[in-house]
Amino acid sequence: MNIPSLEGYLVLFLAIALLTIAITRRIAVPYTLGLVIIGLGLSVFGLLPNVHLTPPLVLFVFLPALLFEGAWSIRWHLVRAHWRTIFFLAGPGLLLSLGVIASILHILDGLDWGTAFLLAAILSPTDPVAVLSLFRQLHVDERLSTIIEGESLFNDGVAGSLYQTFLAVVLLTMQGHSSGGLQAWGEGVLTFLIEAGGAVALGLLVGWLMSRIVKRIDEPLMEVTLTIITAYGVYLVADQLHLSAIMAVIVAALVLGNYGRRVGLSENSRVAVDQFWSVLAFIANALIFLLVGVQLNPLALPLVPGEEMTTLLVAVFAVSVVLVARLALVLVVAARSMLTLSPRVRAMGPKQHVPRSWQLVIFWSGLRGALSLALVLALPTEIPHRSILVVSTYAVVFFTLLIQGITLRWLLKHIPSLQTPLPSAEASEEQVAETSV
Template identity: 55%
Template sequence: MEILSVVRLLVVLLLIALMVIFISRRFAVPYTLGLVLVGLLISLFGHIEAFHLSPELVLFVFLPPLIFEGSWSISLRLLRENWVPILLLAVPGLLLELALIALPLHFFARMSWSVALLLAAILSPTDPVAVLGLFRQLRVNERLSILIEGESLFNDGVAGALYQVFLAIVLLVAQGQQVSLGAAVLRGIGVFILQAGGGILVGALCGLVVSRCVKQVNDHLIEMTMTIVTAYGVYLLADALHMSGILAVIVASLIMSNYCTEQGMSEETRLVVDDFWSMIAFLANALLFLLVGAQLNPLGLLAIGQPMYLLLAASVVVIAVLVARYVMILLLPLPFAGELRKRLHAWRFILFWSGLRGALSLALALALPTNVPHRTALIFSTYIVVLFTLLVQGFSIRPVLRRIPGLL
């Protein structure tokens, strides 16, 4: 696209985003729900402009700020106090969910195991932005909020690393290389450990170094710029080293946020940086949802591909995501005893119903290379799951919160 066309498109999208957030605030609805509705309308009834949302644009422009902001705003103290249930949700819970999503995709949607697991990894990250906005409005129990936010934070990183593992296996198979199940498992475990461990290490080192640098200055413009450089720089460094950029950004942001809160930043600077990253997250979410709407027309995809297969795959995926989430949450209280077990048991339905999918799942699906088998089905299914969870679960969660005792 020409520069003038890009600028014109950005202005139009930002105007639409402003109207969406204004209307959302008037009706006390999280803006992500408004964005997905407008994106759906654009995809069905209009086409803003011929625009190609490339994998590189999604991975290197939209992902880093979304991940950094999600980690920046979370409390490390609350994470430490609730780390056991969060860890269970984000690692074994996610792996269980991954298997339960992949099984029906393999047997009912006729996808190979590698492609089914790749789609399951794409759909594993939860996006609680809409839910947490309502939680703050209704003053929901703080511990429940941190469980949902902490799960989302860490399953983003785990799912991102698994996405890279399964994508590598899918591309090897697509190139005609024979990969046995045992070899695929061993290769996957090795790549996952390398990417996840390396990403954590890179993020920790960069976070500590930048935090010490922030301590030496007291200028909100410089400190804000340092956070931007960190968000993108850490991601690019980890990617260049073939490690998990998502985990690297999460760890760096967590270290910076909590170190700077305690030692590095003044209260005034912290407020300015918080507001800045809230704005950046809103812009990234808005542009991603609206650009997806501008480019992705579900009816157009049905016309191009095999409509019955796409609809079957999407239906199987929606049901599989809901069932997998329900089973995982049903098992969560079992390892605990006493008061925590009672709380988790009482919170089961809201933990299940708050498992919305959003921007990260869309970003990972759109970042798939063009030679991935069933790519159209993967993108279409992801879009339908995001629409379903945000519209059906997102719009119904307020009455659900009001009806369940002990949440407020």
């Protein structure tokens, strides 16, 4: 595509985004869901025949900006106040969901373990943009927003590393002999440890260095430019070093957005950086959700001749499996939350009780989006059952964005306790945590 055509599409998409926002605000629907519906309609009627959502566009253009803005804007004292819940959702909880999805797909659908875990990793990243937009409209408790946003940020980093791990397992198994399976799994685990651990170290180093640099500068334009260099630079460096680029950006942005903001940015610089990333994130989200809608065109599904019915059945089954895994995760969160109410556990330290109404919202807000689509489209063509993986991911993204995303508003409006604070004892603990930062 030449430059004038690219520029034309950019102007067209932004105009569509602004018109969609104007309409969705009148009907009180998140603009992101409106963009998905508009993009889907344009694609079905053949009005955008040459536009596609490509993995490089998502992974190297949109994703660094969205990850950086999300981690930059999240406040550490709120994360710290609910760090146990966030850590569980993005760590052990993610592994639990991964195991549930892979086991069901292997046992009931007959996918081999490597492919089943690969699809589970693709379906693991959550996309909270539409959810948080609804939260702001309905004034949902900020602490619940922090839990869901924090889960998504760290979830993306872990899921990205797991995707590389299981992709390596599948490729090594394809190339190996009868004993190659065990060797492939061992090398896959080692790959995960190196990618995730190295990315965290790189993100901490870059975040600290950039924080020291901005401390010596008091020029908003230069400091904004340094944040751009941080977001895209650390992503590219991590990718070249075969580390988790997603995790590296998240960690660097968390350090720069909390430590660097406090020690190195003046009030004018903070306002300038916040406004810049707010606008950039809005543009990126507008374009990416519109392109997600275009990509979800059911008339363009990559079905293999003779396997259409089997592929579609597996895709529909994948939607159910994802919901079951999310439910299992929330049930464990509920059990863990009940445990924190016991006197013995409470005596060990401040509790982090998750109210029942929050648990229901956490279950239904596990939307999937552009990252899952980018990961599945980036799969090599020689991967076994690739068409099943692609169509299954399309089905899950379609269901979670449109069905769950639209019905989530009704759910939030019928749970008035979401707007009320937690009990005063817990609130006072969080106030102490905030004042100590």
